[in-house]
Amino acid sequence: MPIAEIETASSQPKRAVVLVAKSAFAAAPYRQMQRLADLAAALPGVGHASFSFTEQGTPSLREALVALRQAEFSDVLLLPLMLPIEPSFTAWLTKSLRRWQAEEGGAWPNVRIAQGLADSPLLPALMAELVVGADVAAPVPRLEKLAPEGSLVPAQKRRVLVCQGGPCNAAGADLIWGHLRNQQDRQKLRVTGDGTMTAKSTCLGPCNLAPVVQVFPEGTYYGGVTEAAIDLIVTEHLLSGVVVDEFAYQPTGRKQVLRPRPSSDGKSDQR
Structure with a gap:
């Protein structure tokens, strides 16, 4: 439904x-x-x-x-x-x-x-049923020789990396990644503006700013990223070329902490 x-x-x-x-x-x-x-x-x-x-x-x-x-x-x-x-x-x-x-x-x-x-006591019975049912499935046919397949080199000029390091995952990076991918599909970002490709990444470095996203070609780091931040990054940075200062962190050579931002009630909110 x-x-x-x-x-x-x-x-x-x-x-x-x-x-x-x-x-x-x-x-x-x-x-x-x-x-x-x-x-x-x-x-x-x-x-x-x-x-x-x-x-x-x-x-x-x-x-x-x-x-x-x-x-x-x-x-x-x-x-x-x-x-x-x-x-x-x-x-x-x-x-x-x-x-x-x-x-x-x-x-x-x-x-x-x-x-x-995996914690359900019914899982062993389900697995047993699946194994028995697989006996009637046809085996995968063998191929003697694989034909080479070609690939297009992406024309998109922009790349967005979403950190999947430990601290970022603990801060909900999967949800941020999902929101970005859904927006990429909804707004046709691959063929809009300069074109955007997105990818998951291993640790991007500033772990205490989790979740972290980096946008290229500028290499801009965004920290404390939320769904609302992704929407701003898409509209302002990816499509208009303007860095979203509210979530951006510059390489100052000094350790940085997440800046407090207004919450829904107008009060300071440290994420």
């Missing part, structure tokens, strides 16, 4: 389940996620079930939660579908949830995070 069609009738239980996956690009995985959401919606006590993505794919987790909040659900359960799940997953997701709540303001439903699939 699309987010726009969430039922809000007073007789409906105000409890929702959001299936959380990493990313999806083609139609087939979206159909798979919708099938799983339909199964979850049929469970006792569930008033609505939907799916979302922490990386590329729509709706993003934030978009799904905002929709449920507007539909006045009182309780939301996040059900991670990823395998494996990094130990830091719950920590950075909790931190991101708190940031979203502060930025959006107002009342929010109770948000809970379910255990991962």
Whole structure:
């Protein structure tokens, strides 16, 4: 069921389940996620079930939660579908949830995070069923010789690197990466302006400014990056060539800390 069609009738239980996956690009995985959401919606006590993505794919987790909040659900359960799940997953997701709540303001439903699939006692039985079912699958055919494949050299002049180092991952870099990729697709950034390519990176250096993004050809570092920061970087830097000073950090030769910025209530907020 699309987010726009969430039922809000007073007789409906105000409890929702959001299936959380990493990313999806083609139609087939979206159909798979919708099938799983339909199964979850049929469970006792569930008033609505939907799916979302922490990386590329729509709706993003934030978009799904905002929709449920507007539909006045009182309780939301996040059900991670990823395998494996990094130990830091719950920590950075909790931190991101708190940031979203502060930025959006107002009342929010109770948000809970379910255990991962690997911790389920039903997983061995599921794996056994999958192994038995695979016996009827045809083997992958062998090829005697692989034909060479060609590639186009990218014409895009701009590059955006999103740090995937430990501190940045702990600060929710996956969510920032997903928002950037979704904006790249929505705004056709590869063919707009100078053209933009995006990529994940190992540590970019200024770990205490996490999450960190670097934009080329200028090599500008951005720290404490949020979804709102990505939107500004896209509009002002990538499309207009103007550095977003609010989030930019210059190489001064001295250690720097994140600058406090106004929060949704106008007060200073250190991220």
